[in-house]
Amino acid sequence: MKDYGWGAIINSSRSFGAAVTSFIQGDESHSIQKELIYRHISWLTALRYQLRLEREWEHVENRLKEVYMPTICEHYYEDLEGEILNMIDHGEFKNYKD
Structure with missing residues (x-):
């Protein structure tokens, strides 16, 4: 049975990173590798x-304190953009945001 959860995403990400570093060759290979891997990390961050x-069906009153902050939704809207802009170009981010 296949695992389609977070663990599978992480394992696939490792495979993707290994493939990028192994198969992309040439004069500008380092910058291309960095761009692809950072773009993937941005997707993982998002x-x-x-x-x-929070979801409608979720029992938010039962969230573990100090593990899931009660303001996590606010952090989504305030912090996500800054984290992603650390990894990808502003122009590329604007394309995704629009």
């Missing part, structure tokens, strides 16, 4: 933030 948002 997914991490998205998964922490």
Whole structure:
């Protein structure tokens, strides 16, 4: 049975990183590798933030204190953009945001 959870995403990310560093060759290979890997890390960051948002069906009163902050939704809207902009170009981010 396949695991489609967070662990599978992480394992696939490791494989992706290994493939990028192994198969991309040439004069500018380092910058291309960095761009692809940072873009993937940005996607993982956006997914991490998205998964922490409250859902209608979720029992938010039972969240573990100090593990899931009660203001996590506010952090999604305030902090996500800054984290992603550390890894990808502002122009590229604008394309995704629009």
